[in-house]
Structure formats: C-alpha cells, structure tokens
Amino acid sequence: MNQQLKICLTLFILLHLVSQFSYAQIFVSGQASASYLQSGEALSRYTVNEGRGTFAWRLDVFADAIISENLKFYSNIRITEEQRLNIDLLKLRVTDIAGLGLNANIGKIFIPFGSLGERRYPKQNPFFHLPLMNEHITTLALSDYSLHTLDPMQVISGNGFRLLDYGLYDAGISLDGSVGKIEYALALINGAVSATSSYTASGLNNNQGFGSVAHIAYVPSEEFSLGGSFGYGPFISENNPQGEDPNHYPQRITGIDISYSLGYFSFFGEAIYNNWMFDDEPDLNAFAYSAEIHYTIIPRILCAVRVGGIRFNEITADVYSQDGTYGTYTGTWDDIVVRYETALQYRIEKDALIKLVYEIYSTYGNFGDPSDNLLVLQTVFGF
Amino acid sequence: MVNTSFRITNSLKKIVYYSIFFCSFQVTFSQDTGKSSAEIRGTITVPKNNEVIEDLYHKRALNRYAKHHGGVNKTPKPYSLSEQCVIYIESAPQYSSSSERQRRAELDQSDLMFRPLVLPVLVGTTVDFPNRDELYHNVFSYSSVKEFDLGRYPKNQVKSVTFDKAGTVQVFCDIHTYMFATILVLDNPWFTTPSEDGSYVLSNVPPGTYQISVWYLRKKVDTKTVTVKENQALVVNFEL
Ligand SMILES: [Cu+2]
Numbered sequence: 001m002n003q004q005l006k007i008c009l010t011l012f013i014l015l016h017l018v019s020q021f022s023y024a025q026i027f028v029s030g031q032a033s034a035s036y037l038q039s040g041e042a043l044s045r046y047t048v049n050e051g052r053g054t055f056a057w058r059l060d061v062f063a064d065a066i067i068s069e070n071l072k073f074y075s076n077i078r079i080t081e082e083q084r085l086n087i088d089l090l091k092l093r094v095t096d097i098a099g100l101g102l103n104a105n106i107g108k109i110f111i112p113f114g115s116l117g118e119r120r121y122p123k124q125n126p127f128f129h130l131p132l133m134n135e136h137i138t139t140l141a142l143s144d145y146s147l148h149t150l151d152p153m154q155v156i157s158g159n160g161f162r163l164l165d166y167g168l169y170d171a172g173i174s175l176d177g178s179v180g181k182i183e184y185a186l187a188l189i190n191g192a193v194s195a196t197s198s199y200t201a202s203g204l205n206n207n208q209g210f211g212s213v214a215h216i217a218y219v220p221s222e223e224f225s226l227g228g229s230f231g232y233g234p235f236i237s238e239n240n241p242q243g244e245d246p247n248h249y250p251q252r253i254t255g256i257d258i259s260y261s262l263g264y265f266s267f268f269g270e271a272i273y274n275n276w277m278f279d280d281e282p283d284l285n286a287f288a289y290s291a292e293i294h295y296t297i298i299p300r301i302l303c304a305v306r307v308g309g310i311r312f313n314e315i316t317a318d319v320y321s322q323d324g325t326y327g328t329y330t331g332t333w334d335d336i337v338v339r340y341e342t343a344l345q346y347r348i349e350k351d352a353l354i355k356l357v358y359e360i361y362s363t364y365g366n367f368g369d370p371s372d373n374l375l376v377l378q379t380v381f382g383f
Numbered sequence: 384m385v386n387t388s389f390r391i392t393n394s395l396k397k398i399v400y401y402s403i404f405f406c407s408f409q410v411t412f413s414q415d416t417g418k419s420s421a422e423i424r425g426t427i428t429v430p431k432n433n434e435v436i437e438d439l440y441h442k443r444a445l446n447r448y449a450k451h452h453g454g455v456n457k458t459p460k461p462y463s464l465s466e467q468c469v470i471y472i473e474s475a476p477q478y479s480s481s482s483e484r485q486r487r488a489e490l491d492q493s494d495l496m497f498r499p500l501v502l503p504v505l506v507g508t509t510v511d512f513p514n515r516d517e518l519y520h521n522v523f524s525y526s527s528v529k530e531f532d533l534g535r536y537p538k539n540q541v542k543s544v545t546f547d548k549a550g551t552v553q554v555f556c557d558i559h560t561y562m563f564a565t566i567l568v569l570d571n572p573w574f575t576t577p578s579e580d581g582s583y584v585l586s587n588v589p590p591g592t593y594q595i596s597v598w599y600l601r602k603k604v605d606t607k608t609v610t611v612k613e614n615q616a617l618v619v620n621f622e623l
Contacts, residue, residue, distance in 0.1 A: 027441055064445045074447055118448050222519050222537050261519070263534035299523060299532035349525060350555055382560075 030061040033122040035378040042370030045137055045155045046361050056081045060088075060121060070095045088169045102177040111168040112176065112185030112215040113193055113229045114270050115257040120168075126294055126304035126343045128357045128376040133272055133288035134164045136310055139334045140276060140284060142195065144241050145249070147284075149333050150319060152367060161194050161235065163253070163274045163288055163310070170196035170211075181220050187213040192235035192251035194274070209234040209246050223262045229255040235276060248279040264296040284333055285313040292341075302345040309338035335365025351382035421611045423585040425620040427468060427577050427597060435500060435600050436461050442561035443495050459496055463579060466499035469567055470583050470621075471574030473594035473606070478571040485509060490554065490564055492520045497554060497564035501598050503574045504566060506549045513541040521557035528552050528568055567598060590615075597621050 034057045041051030048054050058080045065073040076089040091107035116134065118124040129135055137160040139148045148154035172189035189211045190196070211233020219225045231253040234246035255272035271289040278284070292306035312332040319329045339362075345355040359374040439459055486508040491498040493515035504510060512522050514536055522542070523532040528550030533542040535558070546552065549570040556562035567574070573593075577583040585595075590613045596606040604623050611617045 025441070027445060064447070066441060066444055072445060074445070222517075223535070261535055263536070264532070296532055296534065299530045300525060347525065350560075 026063050026065045028061065028063050029383060030059065031121055031123050031380060031382050032059050033057065033378055033380040035128065035376055037128075037374060037376050039374040040371035042372050043152060043156065043367075044361070044363070044370040044372035045152070046359075046372040046374065047370075048374060058122065067092075070097075100177070102175060105174045105176070106172075108169055108171050109174050109187065109189075111165075111170050111172075111189060111193055111196065111213055111231075112174055112187050113164060113168055113213050113231055113253070114215070114255055114272070115217075115225070115227055115259055115268065116168065119268070122378065122380045123351075123353065123382050126302055126345045126355060126357075127292075127306055127341050127359075128343075128355075128374075128378055129341070129359065130166065131270065131290035131292075131306070132308040132310060132337065132339050133270070133290055134166055134168070135162065136288075136337065137162060138286070138312075145236055147315075147317065147333055149317075149331075150329065150366060161276070163272065163286055164193055165196040168193065168196070172211075174213075178219075181218060183217045183219055183225075185215045189213060189233065191246075192233040193231040193253060194251050194276070195235050211251075217257075223260055225257075225259045227257040229253075229257065229272075244279065249277065251276050266294040268292050282315060283313075284315070286334070287311045300347045302347075304341075304343040304345070306341040306343075307338065308341075309336070310334075311336050332365065335363045335367070337364075338362045352380070354379045420614050421588045421590055422616045423573075423588055423595065423609065423611055423619055424616060425583060425618050427464075427470065427581045427583060427621045427623065429464070429468065429581070429599060429623045432600065433461070435467070439496060439561055443559065446559070446561075459494060462498070462500050464581065465576035465578065467501060467600055468577050469501050469503045469574060469598040470577065470585065471503060471567065471569055471596055471598070472571055472585065472588070473596055475571035475573060475589070475591070475593065477589050477591065478573075487511060489513065490522075490566065492516060492522070492556070492562070495559055495562065497556075497562055499564070499576075500600065501565045501567060503576070503598075504546060504568055505572050505574075506568050506570050507545070507547055508568070509543050509545040510566060511541050511543045514538055519558055520562070522554060523557055524552050524554050526550070526552040532557075563601070565598070565601065595619060597623065599623055 034055065036053065036055055037048045038053045039046065039048040039051055041047065058078065061077045063075045067073055072093045074089055074091050074093060075087065078086045078088050087108060089108055089110065091105045091109045094104045097104060116130065120130060137155055137158060139155055140161045141148055141154060141159050142161055143159050154160070170189040172187055174185055174187035176185035178184065191209060192211050193213060211231060213231040215227055215229045217225050217227035232250055234249055235251040236244065236246045236249040238246055252275045253272055255270060257270040260267045269291040274286045276284040288310040290306065290308035292304060294302055294304045296302045312334045314331055315333045316328060316330045319327050321327060340360040341357060343355055343357045345353055347353045355378050357376040357378065361372050363369045436459055486505055488502060488504045488508050489511045490502050491513060495516060512533060514520050515538065517538055519535040519537060521533065521535045524530060528548050529544065529546050529552050531544050536542060546566065546568040549568050552566040552568060554564045554566060573585045573588050575583050575585055588611055590611055592608065592610040594606050595609050597604050605621050607619060609617060609619055
C-alpha cells in the first residue's frame with residue numbers, strides 16, 4: 001500500500017509538472033474490462049482460483065500530453081483485481097531529432113522486443129491472455145534463482161521467471177526510427193527482458209546492470225512485416241543470496257516475428273530462443289512460439305485462433321526429496337506446454353465489445369497433463 | 384451492397400466522378416422535382432470552432448503505435464465550412480425519385496482524416512471510400528441505417544457502400560480510432576452545403592411546410608419550421 005501511495009504521488013507530481021508547460025494539455029483515455037473465468041480444477045499454474053468460477057477486472061488509464069511539437073509525454077497505469085497498481089509506461093518521447101527522423105524515449109518505456117504492440121491491451125487483443133511466451137511462469141525461481149522443476153507449488157505461487165516479461169516495459173532509454181523499408185528500435189534497459197520492474201513484489205527491478213535490446217523489421221509494404229529481436233542483460237540481482245556477480249548471469253534472447261494484415265484477415269507469428277546463462281552450470285534454454293489469426297466474419301464479429309508453446313532443454317541435476325534422500329534428475333527443466341486458444345468477439349459499439357475465449361493447455365512433463373483448460377467471458381470498454 | 388474497385392488514375396477518377404455527380408443532380412433538380420419554383424436561402428453564422436481539428440491533431444500526434452510518423456506531427460488542414468456544415472430539409476413527402484440513375488459521392492481518407500467531416504447524400508447513393516494515405520485504413524460503421532466494415536486496404540484502393548435507407552451514419556476507422564465522419568442519408572434532394580461566407584440556397588423547393596435543419600461538426604445544431612409558397616424566395620438565417 002505504501003508503495004502504491006508513492007507511485008500515485010509520483011504520478012500526480014509528474015502530471016502536474018507536465019501540465020505546467022505552456023502548451024501541454026493532458027489527454028486521459030483508457031480501457032476497462034471485466035471477465036468471468038472458469039478453469040479446470042487441477043493443481044496447475046494455469047488454473048484460476050482452483051477451478052471456482054471467478055470474476056476478474058482490469059483498468060488501464062492512459063494520460064498523455066503534447067508538451068511541444070517534438071516532445072510528448074506518455075503514461076499508463078494498470079490496476080487489476082488484485083488491487084495492484086502498476087505504472088507500465090511513464091516516458092518522455094522526443095520525435096524527429098535534428099530533422100533526422102530519429103525518435104528517443106526516456107523513462108519507463110516499451111521494450112522493443114517482438115511485435116506485440118497494441119495487442120497487449122484487452123480491446124485490441126481478441127484473446128484473454130497475452131502469448132504464452134509473455135506469461136508462462138517457468139520453474140526458475142525469481143526469489144533465489146534455483147530450479148523448482150519438481151515443486152509445482154512454487155510455480156503456482158508465481159515465483160518464477162517469464163521468458164519475456166508480460167507486457168514488456170522497463171526503465172531505460174530507447175531510440176527508434178526508419179530508413180527506407182527498415183524500421184529499427186534500440187533500447188538500454190535495467191537488466192534483462194525476462195525480469196523487468198513491473199512484476200517484482202517491491203515494485204523495483206530485481207536485476208542489476210544494463211540490458212540491451214534491439215528490434216529491426218523489414219517492412220516492404222503496409223501489410224507485411226518481418227522482424228528480428230535481440231536482448232542481452234543480467235537477470236539476477238546484485239543482492240543475490242549466493243553473492244554472485246550479476247554480469248556472469250545474463251539472459252540472451254533472440255526472436256523473429258512476422259505479421260501480415262489485409263482486408264478482414266490478420267496474422268501474427270513470433271518465435272524466440274531464450275538462454276539463461278549460468279556461470280558454472282549448464283544454461284537453461286527455452287524455445288517458444290506463437291501464431292495467431294484474426295478474421296472479421298461480418299461487421300462486429302471477429303473470430304481468432306492462436307497456438308503457442310514452449311519447449312525446454314534437458315538437464316541433469318541433484319535433487320533433494322521430501323523423504324530426506326538425494327537423487328539425480330534428468331529431464332526437461334520445465335514442462336513442455338502447448339496452448340490452443342479460440343476466441344469469438346462481438347463489437348457492441350465502436351468502443352465496447354464482448355468476447356468468449358476458450359484455452360486448451362496440453363502439458364507434457366513430470367505431472368502429466370492436468371485438467372486446466374480455461375473458459376473466459378470478457379467485456380471491454382474503451383473511453 | 385459493398386464492392387471493391389481499383390481506380391485507374393486519379394485524373395480519370397475525377398472526370399468519371401464529377402460527370403456522374405453533375406448529371407445526377409441536374410437530373411434530380413430539373414426533372415424529379417417537376418414544376419416547383421420556390422427557393423429557400425439565407426446565411427449561416429458559425430462561431431469559430433477548432434474543436435474537431437484540435438482533437439484530431441492531438442489524438443493522432445499522441446498515437447503511441449503510429450507506425451508511420453509522416454504527417455502526424457503536422458497540424459491537419461482545417462475543414463472548410465462546406466466540409467463541416469449541411470443545411471437540409473428533414474422530410475419532403477411529396478418528393479419521389481423517378482430517376483434510376485446511380486448517384487455517387489465520395490468520402491475521402493487522406494492525411495489521417497475523413498473529408499468532408501459531414502457528407503450529405505440522397506438515399507440510394509453509392510459512396511466511394513478512397514484511401515489516399517500511404518498507410519492502411521479500415522472504414523466501418525455500426526449505425527442502424529447501414530452497418531458495414533470495409534476491412535483494411537492500401538493507398539489508391541477504393542471501396543464503396545450504397546446507402547439505401549435514410550438516417551445518420553457515423554463512420555470510423557478501426558486502425559485510427561480518432562478518424563470520424565458523418566454521412567447524412569437524406570430522403571429528399573433539398574440539401575446543400577454553405578459557401579465559405581455562410582450563404583446557402585435550396586432551389587426548386589416545392590411549396591409546403593418543412594423542418595429545415597443545420598448539421599454542424601458532429602451534430603444537428605438547429606431546426607426551424609418554415610412555410611414556403613409558390614415562387615417565393617424565403618430567407619432563413621441561422622446563427623449557431
Ligand atoms: Cu485509418
């Protein structure tokens with residue numbers, strides 16, 4: 001609560017300062033969504049409220065301002081049913097520096113990795129979740145960088161790294177622009193893209209040092225884009241329990257993304273290869289992919305399907321069993337998972353919609369394939 | 384009816400468009416309306432209002448996902464009075480269309496704006512939606528008068544919609560949510576847009592009592608009940 005109060009106060013002061021500029025006028029907009037979720041009942045990181053039907057909500061508020069022709073201010077606040085307040089975005093954007101078409105962002109910025117774009121918001125995302133690669137919580141613990149491959153409760157409690165951190169925001173600076181048919185974005189952020197400040201309990205980054213991220217896309221025409229992303233940075237904290245140098249523990253992540261959109265049809269595909277590197281132990285690797293199609297059948301009605309999955313490399317490790325004995329574990333360090341999603345969306349009005357989403361999870365791992373499919377009914381309202 | 388066609392050249396398009404437009408309205412006024420000879424004329428005085436253009440400027444400049452930045456920082460070219468104001472007779476029961484000629488009109492998408500802001504058309508008119516920007520637009524409307532979604536299409540492509548029911552159609556772009564226009568589908572041909580000095584003329588109006596309305600920017604702003612007699616030139620001024 002104290003943390004939230006500080007965030008609110010900081011934001012208030014910032015907005016006030018921005019509004020002091022002579023030309024600045026703050027434009028407030030946002031999205032509110034409410035959902036009903038019904039998942040399977042099994043013990044799984046994907047079930048919601050142990051399978052009891054649950055209502056959830058989310059509110060995104062955007063407050064933006066034009067300070068001068070080439071200087072703008074952007075902010076996003078996201079609040080969810082957990083009463084957690086996140087400042088996703090809080091940045092100044094300088095456009096067209098020295099007439100070169102180069103733009104710079106500073107503050108809490110979008111991390112330029114992949115092509116998620118506007119699909120991070122409920123109104124532009126026909127599904128309920130983001131792609132699995134943004135949300136899947138792995139068995140690599142955020143708290144102490146240990147593996148909990150055989151301890152599902154740790155993962156269910158949320159103590160695990162994501163490959164890409166949720167909506168991908170972090171404190172840092174970035175540059176973007178385009179040269180001919182090439183669009184580029186480069187960023188220097190706090191630590192790695194898998195652990196940004198949005199989601200640690202303290203609200204602060206739990207990783208140290210600078211991470212670098214780049215995205216380059218070839219955009220030959222308006223409908224098609226082919227992009228490549230790269231990210232490198234330390235993923236552990238300076239205050240790690242083992243007293244290790246964070247620079248010896250980098251995350252290296254590469255990705256490609258393709259998008260195609262014409263008429264009533266859109267396709268978005270993305271694949272990433274992620275590598276968490278350990279100083280004296282084998283790396284933890286993961287390969288994740290996601291492909292989605294949206295199609296507007298008739299005015300107001302859109303259907304969408306998405307398939308996404310993650311595979312992990314095999315490791316051999318000493319394990320400590322509950323009966324007090326040590327043994328050796330050989331296998332993937334997390335359960336291989338594939339998620340299939342179908343969605344049907346009805347636009348009630350321009351800024352109001354309702355969607356029905358069904359998610360099927362197929363898990364291949366140490367605990368079988370639990371019953372954890374999810375049905376979601378969501379309404380979204382933009383203002 | 385929604386259909387797609389590609390324009391061959393801009394100049395050819397203009398020739399085709401203007402000739403059809405010219406012919407159809409000449410026919411409408413001289414033949415469909417028969418021997419009526421009354422006229423309603425006047426002046427519209429509007430306060431200086433940059434609200435729409437300023438809103439457009441801010442929203443498109445602040446679009447955080449704008450892929451192409453060209454033009455976005457520039458102040459949009461303001462709408463002329465004729466692009467944002469329409470004077471029309473609400474309902475004229477004595478009017479019946481005998482012309483089977485297809486009427487056409489155009490709602491332009493250029494510089495991330497619709498032009499005009501309000502487009503009056505006679506019921507039955509086919510409106511072309513040409514994309515003149517270097518980027519995609521996705522024109523749609525969920526109005527009860529006409530529901531359509533033209534999908535995403537690139538520069539120089541045109542899609543068309545025929546409006547066969549009278550009423551108000553609010554038009555948006557699904558990609559640029561700040562883009563907005565209104566199509567007034569009217570059941571009679573007695574509508575016009577004012578000149579830049581605010582003057583307007585409705586010619587060949589049959590004698591009768593009418594509700595005459597003014598649409599300005601995003602809404603109907605005034606309605607007056609008037610009675611016009613044979614051979615009369617009735618003056619009706621509006622001060623908004
Ligand atoms: Cu558009």
